[in-house]
Amino acid sequence: MQLARLIISTVLMVGTATIATAQPDKIHLLNTFHIKSEGGWDYLALLPNSNKLFVSHGGQVNILDKTTGDSVGVIPNTTGVHGIAFIPSLNKGYTSNGRLNNVTVFDLNTNAVLSQIATGENPDAIFYDEFSKKIITCNGRSKDLSVIDPLTEKVVATIAVGGKPETAVSNNKGKIFVNIEDKNEIIMVDITKNTVEKHWSILPGEAPTGLVYDAKANMLFAGCGDNKLLMIINAANGKVVDKIAIGAGCDGVGYDAAQQLIYTSNGEGTMTVVKQVAGGKFETVTTITTKRSARTIAVDEATHKIYLPAADLEAAPAGGGRPKMIAGTFQVLVFGQ
Template sequence: MFKKFLLLLTLHSLQACAQQSGYSVEKTYKIPGPGGWDYIRMHKGKLYVSHSTQVNIINAATGDSVGVIPQTTGVHGIAFDEALNRCYTSNGRLNNVTVFDLATDKVLTQVPTGNNPDAIFFEPFTQTIITCNGSSKTLSLIDPKADKVIQTIEVGGKPEEAVSDGKGHLYVNLEDKNEVAAVDLKTNKVTARWSLGAEGPTGLAYDKATNRLFSGCDGYLVVLNAESGKVVSKLPIGDGCDGVVFNEAKNLIYTSNGQSGNLSVIREKDANHYAVLGNYPTKRGARTLCFDEASQTIYLPTADFEPRVGTERPKMKTGTFQVLVVTYKVK
C-alpha cells in the first residue's frame, strides 16, 4: 500500500512538472528609437532587426547593440549571402534593396526592385537574392555579384513570403488570393496555384525531408504537399500570425501570433500527421520570429501598446521596441 502511494505521488509530481514545462520568455532586449518593425533574422550570433528606417544589429546572447544600418526606410526583411559575406534588406518605401558588408557594416549599394519589396531571401539553386514585391505582385531576382535585377517573375497575387526547395522549385504565399503559387526557377514561370482553404497566408516554411509546406494563415497553420499542392492538414493556431519557422532538429513548427500574443507549437509526427502541442504566451504584437537552431532559441520583436480605442489598432508606446527571447524550459 505504501509503495503504491509512493508511486502515485511520484507520477503526480512528474505530471505537475510536465505541466509547468514549456516555451517561455526568458529575457527581453530593449532597442531604442521610434518606429515599427517587421522581420528579424539571425546570423553568426547577431540579430538583424528591421526597425522602420534602419536595421538594428544586436548581440543575440546579451542584447547589446553592435551596429545600425541607416536609410532603409520601410524595411521589411533581411537576407544573407554567405559566399560574398553580404547582407541585403528589402526597403518597402524606397522600392529597393540595401546591400552592406557583414564584416564592416558598410553600405555598398542600393538595388532598385519592384514596388514595396517585402520578404527577401537567398535562393541556393539560382544563387540569387529574391524579393517578394507586394504592390507590383512580382518577384525580383537579384544577381548578388552584379548587384542588379536579372529577372522579374509575375505571380498574379500579392507575394507575402517565399521558400525554396533548393532544387529549382519556389513556393510563394499569395496573401490576397489565399493561395500558394509554385514557380519553376528553370523557366521562371508559375506552374501551379494551390488553394489553402484558409485566409490571409503570411509566413511560410518548408521541410525538405517530408516535402511539406507550412503556411501561416488567419487562425490556422495549413500543411501542403509541395509536389501535388494537396492540403495535408489544417491546424488551429493563434490569431495574427505573420511568421512561421521549422525546427528541423526536433520536427517542430513555430508560428508567431501577434494578436493573440502567443507562440503556437506544432509537432510533425510524419509527413501526414501533425499535432498542436500548445500555445505559449509571448506578447501582443509579437507577430514575426526567427529561430536559432544551435541554441534552440526563438526571437520575436514587439513593443508595448496603448489601450485600444474603439476599433482602432492600438498605438505603440514610444520607446518600447523590444525583442523577446523565448526558450524551452523544464521546471
Template sequence: MKKQPGLICILLLIAAISGKAQPATEIHLLTTFHLSGTGGWDYLAIQPGSDKLYVSHGTQVNIVNKTTGDSMGIIPGTIGVHGIAFVPNLNKGYTSNGRLNTLTVFDLQTARVFGQLPVGQNPDAIMYDEFSKHLIVCNGRSNSISIVDPENDKVVGTVDVGGKPEEAVTNGAGTLFVNIEDKSEIVVIDLKSQRVLHHWALTPGVAPTGLAIDNTTHRLFSACSDSRQLMVLDAGSGAIISKIPIGAGCDGVVFDKASNNIYASNGEGSITVVKQGDKDSYSKTGSIPTKKGARTIALDDTTHKLYLPTKDNNAFQVMVLGK
C-alpha cells in the same frame, strides 16, 4: 477488455504526466533585449555562422549580439524596412525597404552600406536561394517576385504572381513557393525558367502570411492569419495534408527540424506549437505566452532559441525564448 478502477487511475496518471512533458511547456522566456530607435518592425534574422541578430525597425536595422543583446551597429536609411537576407560567400547582406522600393546592400563584417538597388514596389520578404545563387524579393504592391543576382547586384528576372506575395521558401532544388496573401493560395515557380508552374488554393485557409518548409518530408507550413489556421501541404502536389488552429494575428512561422516542432507567432500574444509526428501527422501541443504585437519570429538553428520583436509600454524590444 474490461478495465479495473485501479488500472484506470494509473492510466490517467500516465496521461497527465505525458501531457506535462509536451515540448511546448519547456519553451519559456529567457531574456528580453531593449533596442533603440523609433518606428514599426517586421522581420528579424540571424546571420549564419555569427552571433549577429538583425532586427528591422522602421528606418533602420538594429544589429545586436544574439546572446547578450548588446548593440553591434545599425544599418541606416532603410525606410519602411521589412526583411533581411545574407549572401555569406560574397560577404553581403540585403534589406528590403518597403517605402523606397529598393534593397540596401551592406557589408556583413562592417555593416558599411554599399548602395541601393531598385526592385519592385513595396518589397517585403526577402531570401537568398543557395541553389540558384539568387535573391528572391516579394514585391507586395506590384504583385511580383524580383530575382536578383548578388554577384553584380542586378535584377535578372521579374515574375508576375497575380496577387500580393507575402513570404517565400525554396525546396533547395530550384522550386520556389510563395504565399499569396490576398488570393489565399501558394504560387509555385520554377527558378530556372522563371515561370509560374502552379496556383495551389489554400481553402479553407484565408490570408496566408508566414511560410516554412520541411525539405525532408516535403511539407509546406502556411500560416493563414484571417482563418487562424496552419495549413500543411504536400510540396510536390499541393494537396492539403492537415489544418491546425492557431492564434489571431499570425505573421510568422518557423520549423525546427531538430525537434520537429512548428512555431506560429501570433500578434495576439502567443506562439502556437504544432508537432510533426510524421509527414502526415500533425497535432497542436500547446500555446506559449508572449506579448501583444509579437507577430513575427526567427529561429536560431544552432541554439534552437526563438526571437520575437514587439513594443511594450512604447519601448521596442526582442523577446528570446528557449529551454
C-alpha cells in the same frame, strides 16, 4: 577514474540535452532585449554561424548580439524595411526597403552600405535561394518577384504572380513556393525559367502570411492569421494535408528542423507549437504566452531559441484598426528551454 567520470559526465550531458529537446512544453521567456529607437518593425533574421541578430526597425536595421542583446551595429537609411537576407560566401547582406522600393546591400563585417538596387514596388519578404544563387524579393504593391543577381547587383527577372506575395521559400531544387496573401493560395515558381508553374488553393486557409518548408518531408507550413489556421501542404502536389488551429494575427512561422517543431507567432500574444505525430498527422503540443504585437519570428537552429519582436501598444482605436505602439517600448523577446 578520471576517464570514467568523463564518460559519465558526457552521458549525463547528452541525456539532459535529449530531455530538453523532447520537452517543448518547457519553452519559456529567457530574456528581453530592449531597443529604444523609434519606428515599427517586421522581420528579424539570424546570421548563420555568427552571434548576430538583425532586426528591422523603422528606417534602419538594428544588429544585436543574439546572446546578450547588446547593440553591435546599425544599417541606416532602410526606410520601411521589412526583411534581411545574407550571402556569407560573398560577405554581403541585403535589406528589403518597402518605402524606397529598393534593396540595400551591406558588408557583413563592417556593416557599411555598399549599394542600393531598385526592385518592384514595396518589397516585403526577401531571401537568398542557394540553388539559383539569386536574391529574391516579394513585392506586395506591384504583385511580383524581383530576382537579383548578387554578382552584378541587377534585377535579372521580374516574375508576375497574380496577387500579393507575402513570403517565399525554396526547396533548393529549382522550385520557389510563395504565399499569395490576397488569393488564399500558394504558387510554385520554376526559378530556372522564372515562370509560375502552379497555383494551389489552400482553403480553408485564408490570407497566408508566414511560410516555412520541411525539406525532409517535402511539406509547406503556411500561417493564416485571419482565420487562425496553420495549413500543412504537400509541396509535391499542393494538396492540403492537415490544418491546425492557431492564435489570431499570425504573421510569421518558424521551423526547427532538428527538433521538428513548427512555431507560429500570433499577434494576439501567443505562440503555437506544432509537431508531427504518428500516422503523418500534426498536433499542437503547447501554446505559449508571448506579448500582444509579437507577430513575426526567427528560430535559431543552433541554440533552439526563438526570437520575437514586439512592443507595448496603446488601446485599440474606437473605430477599429491597429493600435499604435508606445514610443520607446520596442523589444525582442527570447524564448527557449
